[in-house]
Amino acid sequence: MIAIGAIASAIGIALALWIDWFPADAAKQAAPIDTLYDVLMIVSIPIFVLVMTVILYCVWAFRMRPGQEHEDGPPIHGNTRLEVIWTAVPAILLVSLCSYAYAVLTDIEEKHRGALVVNVRAVQFAWSFGYEGEDGRSVTSSQLYLPQDRPVLFRVTSDDVLHDFWVPAFRVKIDAVPGINTEVRATPTELGTYSVVCAELCGLGHAVMRATVHVVTPAAFDRWLARRSAPAPVAGGGAGGDDGGQPGEGDLAAIGKQTFADAGCAGCHVLADAGAAGTTGPDLDRSLASASEDEIRTAIVDPDAEVEDGYQPGLMPQNFEETLSEQQLDGLVTYLATVSK
Amino acid sequence: MTAKLRAPGWYRAAAFTVLGVAFAFALVGIVRSAMHYDDTWFHGEGITMVALLGAPLFFLVGLGCFDYWFYWASGRPTRAEDHSSHGATSWKDYFRVNTDHKVIGIQYVCTSFFFLFVGGLMAMLMRAELAQPGMQFVSSQEFNGLFSVHAALLIFLFVIPVFAGLANYVIPLMIGAPDMAFPRLNALSFWMLPLAGTMMVGSFLAPGGSFATGWTAYAPLSTEMPIGQMFFTIGVQFAGASSIATALNFLVTIITMRAPGMSFFRMPLLVWANFSTSLLVVIATPFVAASQFFVLLDRALGFNFFDAFVGAGKDGSVLMYQHVFWFYSHPAVYIMMLPGFGIISEIISVKARKPIFGYRMMAFSLIAIVVLGFTVWAHHMFVSGMQSWIRIPMMITTAIIAVPTGIKIFSWLATLWRGVIRLDTPMLFALGFLTTFTLGGISGVMLAMIPFDIHVSDTYFIVAHIHYVLFGGSLFTIFAGVYYWFPKMTGRMYDERLGKLHFWATFVFFNLTFAPMHVIGVQGMPRRVADYAEQFSAMNMAITVASFLLGLSMLVFLYNMVVSWRLGPRASSNPWRALTLEWQVSSPPPIFNFDAVPTVVGGPYEYGVPGAVHGIFQSPAEAKPTPAGSVATSPTTE
Numbered sequence: 001m002i003a004i005g006a007i008a009s010a011i012g013i014a015l016a017l018w019i020d021w022f023p024a025d026a027a028k029q030a031a032p033i034d035t036l037y038d039v040l041m042i043v044s045i046p047i048f049v050l051v052m053t054v055i056l057y058c059v060w061a062f063r064m065r066p067g068q069e070h071e072d073g074p075p076i077h078g079n080t081r082l083e084v085i086w087t088a089v090p091a092i093l094l095v096s097l098c099s100y101a102y103a104v105l106t107d108i109e110e111k112h113r114g115a116l117v118v119n120v121r122a123v124q125f126a127w128s129f130g131y132e133g134e135d136g137r138s139v140t141s142s143q144l145y146l147p148q149d150r151p152v153l154f155r156v157t158s159d160d161v162l163h164d165f166w167v168p169a170f171r172v173k174i175d176a177v178p179g180i181n182t183e184v185r186a187t188p189t190e191l192g193t194y195s196v197v198c199a200e201l202c203g204l205g206h207a208v209m210r211a212t213v214h215v216v217t218p219a220a221f222d223r224w225l226a227r228r229s230a231p232a233p234v235a236g237g238g239a240g241g242d243d244g245g246q247p248g249e250g251d252l253a254a255i256g257k258q259t260f261a262d263a264g265c266a267g268c269h270v271l272a273d274a275g276a277a278g279t280t281g282p283d284l285d286r287s288l289a290s291a292s293e294d295e296i297r298t299a300i301v302d303p304d305a306e307v308e309d310g311y312q313p314g315l316m317p318q319n320f321e322e323t324l325s326e327q328q329l330d331g332l333v334t335y336l337a338t339v340s341k
Numbered sequence: 342m343t344a345k346l347r348a349p350g351w352y353r354a355a356a357f358t359v360l361g362v363a364f365a366f367a368l369v370g371i372v373r374s375a376m377h378y379d380d381t382w383f384h385g386e387g388i389t390m391v392a393l394l395g396a397p398l399f400f401l402v403g404l405g406c407f408d409y410w411f412y413w414a415s416g417r418p419t420r421a422e423d424h425s426s427h428g429a430t431s432w433k434d435y436f437r438v439n440t441d442h443k444v445i446g447i448q449y450v451c452t453s454f455f456f457l458f459v460g461g462l463m464a465m466l467m468r469a470e471l472a473q474p475g476m477q478f479v480s481s482q483e484f485n486g487l488f489s490v491h492a493a494l495l496i497f498l499f500v501i502p503v504f505a506g507l508a509n510y511v512i513p514l515m516i517g518a519p520d521m522a523f524p525r526l527n528a529l530s531f532w533m534l535p536l537a538g539t540m541m542v543g544s545f546l547a548p549g550g551s552f553a554t555g556w557t558a559y560a561p562l563s564t565e566m567p568i569g570q571m572f573f574t575i576g577v578q579f580a581g582a583s584s585i586a587t588a589l590n591f592l593v594t595i596i597t598m599r600a601p602g603m604s605f606f607r608m609p610l611l612v613w614a615n616f617s618t619s620l621l622v623v624i625a626t627p628f629v630a631a632s633q634f635f636v637l638l639d640r641a642l643g644f645n646f647f648d649a650f651v652g653a654g655k656d657g658s659v660l661m662y663q664h665v666f667w668f669y670s671h672p673a674v675y676i677m678m679l680p681g682f683g684i685i686s687e688i689i690s691v692k693a694r695k696p697i698f699g700y701r702m703m704a705f706s707l708i709a710i711v712v713l714g715f716t717v718w719a720h721h722m723f724v725s726g727m728q729s730w731i732r733i734p735m736m737i738t739t740a741i742i743a744v745p746t747g748i749k750i751f752s753w754l755a756t757l758w759r760g761v762i763r764l765d766t767p768m769l770f771a772l773g774f775l776t777t778f779t780l781g782g783i784s785g786v787m788l789a790m791i792p793f794d795i796h797v798s799d800t801y802f803i804v805a806h807i808h809y810v811l812f813g814g815s816l817f818t819i820f821a822g823v824y825y826w827f828p829k830m831t832g833r834m835y836d837e838r839l840g841k842l843h844f845w846a847t848f849v850f851f852n853l854t855f856a857p858m859h860v861i862g863v864q865g866m867p868r869r870v871a872d873y874a875e876q877f878s879a880m881n882m883a884i885t886v887a888s889f890l891l892g893l894s895m896l897v898f899l900y901n902m903v904v905s906w907r908l909g910p911r912a913s914s915n916p917w918r919a920l921t922l923e924w925q926v927s928s929p930p931p932i933f934n935f936d937a938v939p940t941v942v943g944g945p946y947e948y949g950v951p952g953a954v955h956g957i958f959q960s961p962a963e964a965k966p967t968p969a970g971s972v973a974t975s976p977t978t979e
Contacts (some may be wrong), residue, residue, distance in 0.1 A: 023865045033792045037863075044783045049749060051779045055772055058757040062693075063764055070918075073695035073760035075949035083699050086751040094740040094786065101790035102733060108792055109729075122929065153967060156726075159650070162659065163561040164724065164799060168865030173794040175726045177659050178561060179649025182726030195874075199724075199799035199867045201555050203562060204481040207870035280481050 005046075005053040012045040013106055026194055026215060027170035028187040028190040029108040034171075036104050042098065059218055108172070109185055112151035118144070120156040122176035125205030126264065126317035127196055133229025141228065142263050142323040144196060144213040147221035151187045151265035159319075164200035169188025172197055188215040205280050206266055228325075252327075259328040263320065273339035283318060288340035297333045349405020349438065357403030359398030362388075368395075385548075386568050387883035390641050393575040397536040405438045406529045411932030417815025424931040428932045438532065440524035442513050443930065445531050446829060449506025450823070452531075455496035456538050458895070463491040465892050466656065468869055472885040474878050483552030484871035486569070490541055492556035493573055494679070497580040498538040500815045504680035505587045505820050506532075508615045510830055512591065514923035514930060515609050517939040517956060522593040526586050530584040535582035537576040544572030555869060557670070560647035560662040565637040571640065574633045581630045584676075591615050600956065607955075609921050610703055610946040614683025617707040621672045621679070621714060629669035632662060660727050677811060679707060680748055681818030685771050689753050690827050691919045693760030694767040698752045706745035713742040723794045732791050736873045739789035743844045746782055758892025770821035776840070777813025781806060784859065799869075808855045810952035820847070820898070827905070828912030832929045835909060839901040846894030853887035920955040921945050 007095030022034050040163075055132035126142065128246075134138040146152055156165045158176035166173035168185065168198060174184035198209035216224070257274065260266065270283040288306055298305055305317035322330065345352040369387040374379070401407065412419045421940065427441040428434075435448055455729040465489050470478050478783055479487065509527065513520055521527045521939045544551035549567025552558070552574075563570050595616050599608070608616075638644040639657075647662050648655040697703055716738040719731050753775060784806040788794050797803065820843075827835050857880050862868075866877045873881070915924040923930070948951030 019860075021860065021863045021915075023785065032875070033796055035788060036792055037787075040787045040793065044787070048779055048783060051754065052776065054754045054776055055757065056691075058754075058760070058762060059764065059772070062760050063762045068761050071694065071761050072949035073693060075696055075947065076698065076755075076759070077696050078699040078702070078756075082755065083702050083748070087702075087748055090747045091741065091744050093735070094743060097786070098737050101736065104790075104792040105732075130771055161565065162559055166799075166867070168796075171792075173795060175724055177649075177726045179656065179659060180726060188412050197865070197867055201485070201559070201562070201869045204485065204553075206485075207872040227756065278476075315415065333591050 001053060001057050005049050008053065009046040009049045012049060013042055015205065016041040016045060022171075024169040024190070024192070024194060026188055026190040026192060027153075027167075027172070028189055029185075030169070030171045032104045036101060039100065043093065070315065074226050111185070112187075115153040115185070117153050117159040118146075118157060119156050120144075120196070121159060121160040121166050121319075122156070122165065122202075122209075123271065123317050123319055124203050124315065125198070125209040126319065126323065127165075127209070127210075127211040127270075127318060128323040131225060131228075133225050135229070138229040139225060140322050143211060145221055145224050146188045146213060146215050147218040148188055148191055148215055150218065151185060151186050154183045154184050154186070156184065161202050162200045163202045163209065165199050166179070166197045166199040167194055168197060169194040169213075175200055180200040189214075191217065193213050205268060208264060208278060208280065210264060212262070252331040252334040253338055254335075255328060255331030256333070258333075259324065259332045260335060263324065263328075263332075268316070271336075271339065280309055284336065285340055288336055289336075291340070293333050293337045297329070300329065300332065342769050345707070346592055349403070349408055351436070351770050352407070354400050354403035355727050357399040358396050361399030362392050364399070365389075365392035365395050370563040387548075387641075389568055390571050390575070390637070393540065393571060394578075397533070397540075400536065401529065401532055403530060406525075406532055406878050409525055417661045438528045440520045440528050441829075441932070442524065443510050443934075445527050446506050446508075446510025448587050449502055449509055449532050449534070450830075452535055453499045453503035453506060457493045457503075458492050459542060459897070460494040460499060461892060461895060463487045463494075464632065465889065467491065468888040470884040471873070473882065474875055476819070481871055482550045482553060482883065485555075485869070486545065488869060489552050489555050489558075489573070489716075490544065492600065493552075493576070494538065495811070496556060496673070497577060498534065498541070500677045500811060500819070501580070501584055501673075502534050503819055504618070504677070504815075505584070507684070507819070507826065508591065508611070508680060509587075511826060511923055512612055512615055513594065513598070514926070514934055515612055515921055516595065516598060516603055516943065517935060518594060518598035519933045519935065522598055523819070524588050527590055527702070529805060530583045530586040530590070533579045537583070537821060540572045540576035540579070544569040544576075547572060557666065558633070558636065559666075560636055560639065561649065561657075561659060563636050564638075564647055571637065574637050574640075577633045578630055581626050581633075583625050583880070584622050588619035588626075591619040592623065595619075600939045600941050604941075606701065606704070607941050607944055610697060610700070610707075611680070611683035613704045613707055614679045614681075614686070617711045618676050618679045620711050620974050621676050623898055624715070625669045625672040625676070627669075628665055629673070632665040632669070635665070655703075660722075660725060663722050663725055664719070667721045668715075671718040671721065672714045672785075674810065675710055677815050679710065681822075684822040684825070685774055687919075687921070688767045688771045688821055689756050690946045690948065691917050692763045692765070692771070693757050694763075694948045695756055695760040696944070696948055698755035698758075698942065698948075699748075700946065702748055708750045709745040710742060710747035713738055713745070717742060720789060720794070721964075723791050724798050736791050737791050740786055743782060743789075744788050750779060750782075765837060766835070766844055766976060767821045769841065769844040770824065770850075773823065773844060774814065774817035777809055777817060777851065779849075781809030781814055784809060793823050797862055801858040801860035801866045801868055804868050805855050805858035805862060808858070812855070813851060817847075820844075823902075825917070826923075827902075829923055829928050829930070830918050831906045831909070832912055832927075833909035833950075834916065835903055835905040836901050839897055843894060843897040844902065846897065847891065850887050850891035850894060854884055854891050857884050912936040920947060920953070922956045925956060925958070928938050963974035 017038060020035065025031065025034065063270055117132065121130065123127045129141050129144045131139045154165060154174045156174055157180065158178045160178060164173055165177040165184065170186040172184050172186050174182045176182065192215055194213045196211040196213055198206060202209065216255065260274050266274055266278055268278040268280035269276055270278065270285060272285050301321040346356050347353065369384055369391055370382045373384060409419055409824055429444045435444065439445060466479065467484065470484055517677060547567065547569035550569050552565045552566065552570040552572055554566060554570065556574060595612060620887050635646045641647050644658045645655050645660055647657045649657045649659045665961045686697055686703060717735055719727065719735045720739045765951065792889050824835060861877050861880050866873055912928045914927045917924065926935060937958040939958050943953055943955055943957050
């Protein structure tokens with residue numbers, strides 16, 4: 001029985017370590033958490049196997065056989081030594097696991113001097129990310145740009161209800177709480193794009209409250225920040241998925257199409273041209289068909305000014321005037337006016 | 342007709358409900374006109390909220406729950422209690438206010454199983470929606486409503502009350518009492534439940550849809566929701582009041598009404614379990630009532646407990662809601678688990694034909710869980726933004742609470758060892774429970790580890806964990822208990838073949854449904870979403886298929902219960918050869934439980950001790966204690 005248990009545990013542990021449980025690993029915080037998970041698996045599996053082995057052995061060896069209908073088992077009432085063992089051993093094991101988890105926690109939450117501060121603001125149902133740009137100008141973006149290998153401190157808050165700022169690839173999350181600032185730290189290590197997920201139920205658009213993290217080289221990040229903090233409004237834009245390298249050029253409609261995708265419009269709206277099929281908000285192909293450019297602009301920056309029948313006010317984010325650049329907004333209006341006709 | 346309207350019953354209840362709505366209409370109108378508000382007489386939201394609070398009380402008065410107390414309070418002659426209403430002779434008797442604990446027990450069990458099936462159907466709808474990414478069958482509002490109502494029903498209208506129902510039936514019999522200590526309060530507790538359930542299901546008809554903020558109803562989302570939210574906020578008050586009253590009733594019954602000779606350490610472990618649970622309920626449930634009253638006041642009257650938008654000059658505390666809520670809702674998971682531990686102890690001891698291994702440690706570990714259960718609530722808030730140091734002590738207590746739970750699991754295993762194990766349906770569910778609950782316990786310890794919890798909180802890993810402890814844990818023990826006491830409660834035997842089929846189908850499809858949720862949770866799928874990233878689609882389709890088969894397996898159970906109750910073979914008084922007192926009387930028991938007061942002379946689990954008995958039907962003067970191993974003179978064992 002012991003041999004079977006040991007073999008089953010070994011197989012279980014090998015399987016658990018072989019399975020690739022976690023999403024992409026893109027921050028310094030990920031590795032210690034993933035290792036903690038492996039350790040928990042290595043400890044848990046033998047315990048589960050122990051319980052299962054005893055149950056299955058008892059069922060096999062001690063099940064009632066024909067003729068035993070009126071027999072009872074031996075009247076064993078307890079065994080103090082055994083009871084002490086199975087109280088003390090789990091207690092010691094659990095305290096050791098807690099100590100290890102505490103070590104991991106201090107590791108992943110270690111404070112760094114000179115960390116980049118990003119002010120994360122959540123609103124139903126969109127994210128905005130604030131940076132301190134050149135000359136202390138504040139820069140706001142609807143997408144999260146982070147430099148590689150630099151510690152980041154996220155200061156998170158919410159304008160309305162609870163949200164939760166979570167980057168699965170970084171393994172860290174923290175609630176966005178109205179009225180207070182919460183903090184979470186991560187040091188991105190891998191270049192690439194990952195998703196920001198809202199993990200706390202925040203209303204009808206909760207499932208579509210997503211944004212994108214772009215981890216870029218420090219040089220590209222500085223260029224992006226410089227461009228976003230440049231004073232001339234027309235020079236803005238370029239928040240498209242271009243690693244922050246080149247500003248968006250070409251006609252406004254192309255910028256608008258890119259903005260429609262970046263700002264997450266497709267999560268809630270139908271728009272045939274963009275392949276969007278969201279059902280939380282009105283069908284734009286239908287509802288914008290007769291709208292002028294001015295009306296479209298109002299519907300974006302002040303969505304509650306006029307709400308289509310059958311839809312609730314307060315669902316669409318109210319902050320697009322802040323999170324989109326002037327050029328992006330112009331582009332979006334032009335694009336929507338063109339494709340919905 | 343007037344006679345019908347004057348006598349307690351459904352006609353008077355209907356009339357009083359109409360009165361209750363009229364009262365709400367008048368009260369809101371008068372207050373609004375006194376305040377010179379517009380829209381004086383037809384303010385729908387105000388009327389609805391007052392009616393939700395008031396009409397159920399009017400209904401209960403009409404039904405006759407308060408008759409005796411009102412007569413007594415007004416000094417009129419009370420109707421002498423001749424116990425003529427005890428017992429049930431037809432199905433109609435289950436729809437009256439009845440003070441017999443056996444009738445109330447069955448009322449509880451049937452009502453809560455009704456809500457299990459309603460809540461289960463909602464789960465099927467959700468799984469249909471989640472089979473593929475994108476939106477197919479329901480809107481976001483409907484989906485959020487479905488998972489909220491699903492959880493609220495299954496927690497407040499199924500798991501908590503079904504345990505209260507089983508205990509209602511069994512506990513007085515087990516301790517040798519003729520009834521509960523407060524039979525009228527017992528009836529009132531039951532009748533609040535269907536009201537709470539109707540309110541929660543009825544919220545789908547509210548303008549703006551049902552409540553859709555999860556069963557946690559986190560403020561300030563819940564204070565800003567359409568009127569449907571109030572159906573939860575107020576429904577919980579009735580379910581909670583019912584729960585508190587029942588718990589007080591159990592405490593008093595267990596403390597004061599034990600048969601002669603039944604010392605605390607001769608009580609069956611189910612009695613210990615319900616004693617511990619009742620302590621938890623009495624201390625903790627007022628907190629959830631408070632949290633929901635705060636939400637009600639915030640939403641209805643603008644108290645701003647939780648509205649914290651500083652920009653608008655509001656300085657409520659959002660985290661306060663979570664602390665108050667979880668101070669109840671963490672102990673609540675033990676409220677939903679300890680009675681199950683009691684049921685499993687009964688079944689494993691009887692079916693393995695051995696005494697419970699380490700009886701006293703089993704009792705003490707229950708009390709340890711009660712005490713520790715109040716020290717772990719903030720582990721639900723590791724990512725909430727509360728003071729970060731609080732996380733550390735909460736992690737340690739959360740891990741340590743696994744020790745008493747582990748003691749119980751190891752003691753059950755040791756009870757099985759060298760027994761003569763009967764693998765019938767209750768025992769299969771008990772062994773299935775040991776398997777799934779061990780998994781749920783292990784994932785619970787993993788979640789206690791803060792760094793891992795930070796990654797997986799609010800993901801499907803949590804959904805998997807909670808279903809392993811509440812479905813694989815609580816529901817398996819409930820099935821075990823229902824099969825085990827079915828002969829006692831109905832006087833008939835269930836179909837063993839169908840019972841085994843039910844077990845295997847449930848066990849297999851339960852694991853196929855919920856085990857993969859661990860994986861998609863760790864991979865990053867958040868919970869409470871109707872739409873999800875393409876990468877999770879294959880796993881979700883598999884889960885949906887398994888969940889439908891799990892749903893089908895419930896029909897086997899339903900068929901078995903209904904048909905066996907009507908047509909099953911008659912049950913003998915003690916088909917399991919058990920020692921505890923409820924099996925020493927006929928099936929179903931006599932109207933007043935015991936024709937002679939039993940005297941308890943030994944422990945409840947002395948299986949294998951030659952001639953040992955637990956209780957005898959002699960007067961205490963004649964009865965001599967039979968220590969373990971001695972030969973008894975009693976004729977009570979078959």
